[in-house]
Amino acid sequence: MTVILGIESTAHTFGVGLVEDGRVLANHEDMHRPVEGGIRPSEAATHHREVGPELVKKAMIKRPDAVAYSASPGIGSCLKVGTELAQKLAEELGVPLVPVNHAISHLEIGIHTTxxxxxxxxxxxxxxxxxxxxxxxxxxxxxxxxxxxxxxxxxxxxxxxxxxxxxxxxxxxxxxxxxxxxxxxxxxxxxxxxxxxxxxxxxxxxxxxxxxxxxxxxxxxxxxxxxxxxxxxxxxxxxxxxxxxxxxxxxxxxxxxxxxxxxxxxxxxxxxxxxxxxxxxxFAGDNGVMIAHSGWLRFRKGWMLKPEQAGYFQKMRVNEEPYNLLAGQE
Ligand SMILES: Nc1ncnc2c1ncn2[C@@H]1O[C@H](COP(=O)(O)OP(=O)(O)OP(=O)(O)O)[C@@H](O)[C@H]1O
Ligand SMILES: [Mg+2]
Structure with missing residues (x-):
């Protein structure tokens, strides 16, 4: 049995999901809702920094074998918060990191659930x-x-x-x-x-x-x-x-x-x-479960990083894998 924690933070939503071999164990999220106008990157990042640790605590009802995180594409300041939190968690737990392309993750959770x-x-x-x-x-x-x-x-x-x-x-x-x-x-x-x-x-x-x-x-x-x-x-x-x-x-x-x-x-x-x-x-809007699920699919292929290899990309197409870019950065 493999347990994967997934962290989503590409835009307005900070989400944390926990899956065990394709089964959902936990799913928690909090959406940043601007009082006025559209999303301001710095405000969304502040929101994520505030709610992130608490959501992780709530979702981690079992020790994960790896921490998956959305590494692309998205708003830079938001991706940074999720990446740093995932990196810190992986270090503390002594487990690998699995970077996920958020767009591919939307597709994979669709395939898995339907x-x-x-x-x-x-x-x-x-x-x-x-x-x-x-x-x-x-x-x-x-x-x-x-x-x-x-x-x-x-x-x-x-x-x-x-x-x-x-x-x-x-x-x-x-x-x-x-x-x-x-x-x-x-x-x-x-x-x-x-x-x-x-x-x-x-x-x-x-x-x-x-x-x-x-x-x-x-x-x-x-x-x-x-x-x-x-x-x-x-x-x-x-x-x-x-x-x-x-x-x-x-x-x-x-x-x-x-x-x-x-x-x-x-x-x-x-x-x-x-x-x-x-x-x-x-599972239609941004959520941590889809990142955990995609993380699980990649974990099985051995697409893992050491915590110090963590990184993110604001732009990435649906045919690109952040793992390929980050793994080469030793
Ligand atoms: N019932 C609905 N009808 C139409 N649009 C909806 C409905 N519910 C949510 N949405 C829209 O879905 C969008 C949010 O979706 P999601 O969280 O997948 O996108 P995102 O993360 O902002 O974008 P991306 O996945 O491209 O990074 C918002 O634009 C929201 O208005
Ligand atoms: Mg999305």
Missing amino acids: GAKEDDVVAVYVSGGNTQIIARSGVKGWQVFGETLDIALGNALDKLARQLGLPHPGGPKLEKLAERAGTSGDLLDMPYVVKGMDLSYSGMFTHATRMLARGESPERVARAFQEHAFAMLVEVTERAVAHTGKGQVLLVGGVVQNRRLRDMFDIMCRERGVKCLAVPPE
Whole structure:
């Protein structure tokens, strides 16, 4: 039996998870919620530094064999807090460190919790920082087939919610507003921007902001925004499914908690005759369990570092492993 502690600290959430051979033993987290505006890196880092040690204490109900941590990609100051805490813990416990790519971790927890087949999925990774259509391609591993050309879908939802005075994270609040608009009546028109396999949300955000300034109802704007934004994503995903011939669509990342998004993907998948799978809501947003799980998968391959080899990267694509970069830094 292998026990792995996982530390997540790439952005707004500090999370700690404990898993034993793929089974969840503990899952604790605390999200930094800015009083005003978006996330400020230094404030988020201060939050993580304050709540981190206590969350680790709560989650460590068993001695881990290794400490996994999110080593990329993310906000530098936030990654630094998680990396340093993981390093200190590994030193104290005398166990190795396992660095994890946060984006890959979103995919792996999706696969683990839904039973998806890695080689048969087109994954849709929709979160505060990312909007990507990803699939495995031969020996190259995970490859991005399409993505946003500007802001991520979660970020667009959060920004629009902020215009309405709704606090971070705005996605769930905007979902409630959109529901209140009902499903009958005309849908307001919005820019629908799909370029090949890529999409863009910034024009839609500007357009929605102008509509609100003109006095359009927030409920109707929220509904139209969701409908257009999600339809763009479904269109690109459907094309990726057609191109790759994969048999499953896997939805991962925080925005997957949106009911309407899941319903729209369900309809497309049913019409295409492919399976639609979604990561459960408790593991959709950033969490420590997904890092612990990915840590376990890597621990089994021997991808371990000595505490002094710890490091992090603000930018990293989904086909890169922080372990490969850090292990060479002896
Ligand atoms: N019900 C919902 N409807 C729409 N969006 C939602 C819902 N619940 C959460 N979100 C959005 O999910 C996002 C957070 O997801 P997550 O924690 O995976 O992202 P992140 O860590 O910010 O980004 P990344 O994984 O790219 O680093 C926020 O933008 C939030 O508004
Ligand atoms: Mg995330």
